[in-house]
Amino acid sequence: MRVLSGIQPTGRFHWGNYFGAIRQYIELQGNPDDALYFIANLHALTTVRDPDELRRLTLDAATDLLALGLDPDRATLFVQSDVPEVSELCWLLMTGTPLGLLERCHAYKDKKARGLTADAGLFAYPVLMAADILAYDSDVVPVGEDQVQHIEVCRDLAASFNHHFGETFVLPKAKILDTSARVPGTDGEKMSKSYDNTLEVFEEPKPLGKKIMRIVTDSRPMEEPKNPESDHLFQLYSLFVDDDARESMAATYRRGGFGYGQVKKALADAAIACFQQARERRREFEAQPNRVREILGDGAARARKKAGEVLLRAQRACGVKP
Numbered sequence: 001m002r003v004l005s006g007i008q009p010t011g012r013f014h015w016g017n018y019f020g021a022i023r024q025y026i027e028l029q030g031n032p033d034d035a036l037y038f039i040a041n042l043h044a045l046t047t048v049r050d051p052d053e054l055r056r057l058t059l060d061a062a063t064d065l066l067a068l069g070l071d072p073d074r075a076t077l078f079v080q081s082d083v084p085e086v087s088e089l090c091w092l093l094m095t096g097t098p099l100g101l102l103e104r105c106h107a108y109k110d111k112k113a114r115g116l117t118a119d120a121g122l123f124a125y126p127v128l129m130a131a132d133i134l135a136y137d138s139d140v141v142p143v144g145e146d147q148v149q150h151i152e153v154c155r156d157l158a159a160s161f162n163h164h165f166g167e168t169f170v171l172p173k174a175k176i177l178d179t180s181a182r183v184p185g186t187d188g189e190k191m192s193k194s195y196d197n198t199l200e201v202f203e204e205p206k207p208l209g210k211k212i213m214r215i216v217t218d219s220r221p222m223e224e225p226k227n228p229e230s231d232h233l234f235q236l237y238s239l240f241v242d243d244d245a246r247e248s249m250a251a252t253y254r255r256g257g258f259g260y261g262q263v264k265k266a267l268a269d270a271a272i273a274c275f276q277q278a279r280e281r282r283r284e285f286e287a288q289p290n291r292v293r294e295i296l297g298d299g300a301a302r303a304r305k306k307a308g309e310v311l312l313r314a315q316r317a318c319g320v321k322p
Contacts, residue, residue: 003028003175004138006040006080009057010047013064014198015271016183016191019239024142024177026069032302035075036136037065039296042080042087042128046121063292064202067282078299080132085307090124090131092314093157096164097127101156106149130154135307137170148174165317169310183239184232186215199236201275202282209268217260228253233263240270 005025013022029035039061041054048054058079070077080086102108105126111118129150133141134157141151151174158169184190185197192198199211215233220226228234228250238246249266252258285292315321 001139002034002137003140004036004133004136005142006038006132008040008044009061010044011193012060013201014191018201019183021177022068029071029074031074032076036303037075037077039079062296063282063285066285067278072295076299076302077295078303079296082300083303083307085311086131086135089135089311089314090128092318093127093130096160097157101153102126126150126153130157133172134158134169135310137310138172140175141172142175142177144177168314168317182235184235188216188232202279205272212264212268215264222259223256225256226253233260237263237267240274
């Protein structure tokens with residue numbers, strides 16, 4: 001079973017990225033042929049227009065993933081643009097993609113509905129995503145529920161190509177990432193860079209603690225009992241602790257007689273402890289950027305070998321190669 005997923009370098013990783021996806025990427029590692037993860041810098045071009053920033057964010061994303069436990073001996077890590085075969089495959093798929101299919105994709109529809117300008121990159125995003133997946137004969141693609149539609153588009157495009165030109169592509173299946181642990185932001189809404197409510201994985205302890213202390217809470221009196229399940233501060237705390245600690249804090253909520261500052265301090269301590277080893281590993285990788293680039297280069301070489309085989313298969317099938 002070959003697993004493939006990508007993550008955009010549009011900002012430093014936050015708790016939502018880690019608990020919603022990255023942690024599960026790490027759990028799915030097996031060997032480099034069966035687990036491929038890429039930094040989706042071509043997709044990021046639809047939002048990041050500063051070249052120096054994109055280069056920095058791309059290297060930061062790779063460094064963060066390695067520090068968090070992505071092992072180049074158990075997974076292939078590479079940068080999307082280092083595999084040009086994917087862009088060429090994207091064109092082969094584009095020639096058979098109905099416009100109506102792309103017009104129904106939610107990312108494009110949502111942006112148009114908000115009256116925002118949608119460029120061709122956003123419009124064709126699902127086709128490039130399909131090429132990303134099909135280029136490696138991927139069997140499984142871990143995604144959040146909001147990305148399932150794009151996997152369905154990928155399957156539709158692959159099936160159409162196979163129908164016209166013969167069996168060429170493996171049809172992938174979506175693996176819905178476990179999002180049972182909701183990750184709210186500092187304002188209680190879903191944690192997202194778009195909402196400016198994130199808590200970064202590798203934020204230094206002191207500024208992280210200050211951010212946590214500023215998390216919005218209700219104004220109920222200290223002595224009043226509170227429902228932990230409906231409190232976003234408790235939900236954040238639950239991400240980092242075992243069942244015993246979680247139940248102990250829940251009992252405190254139900255009993256009342258506490259201040260939210262007590263919970264915020266416990267959350268800060270738990271988060272700092274959780275990422276401490278990763279923070280130390282990150283400092284080691286950060287001091288050796290060429291080592292990170294070497295890992296990415298090795299990963300790209302492995303990825304290109306497979307993508308080249310698939311591209312040639314598709315080119316021969318549709319007649320652009322003898």
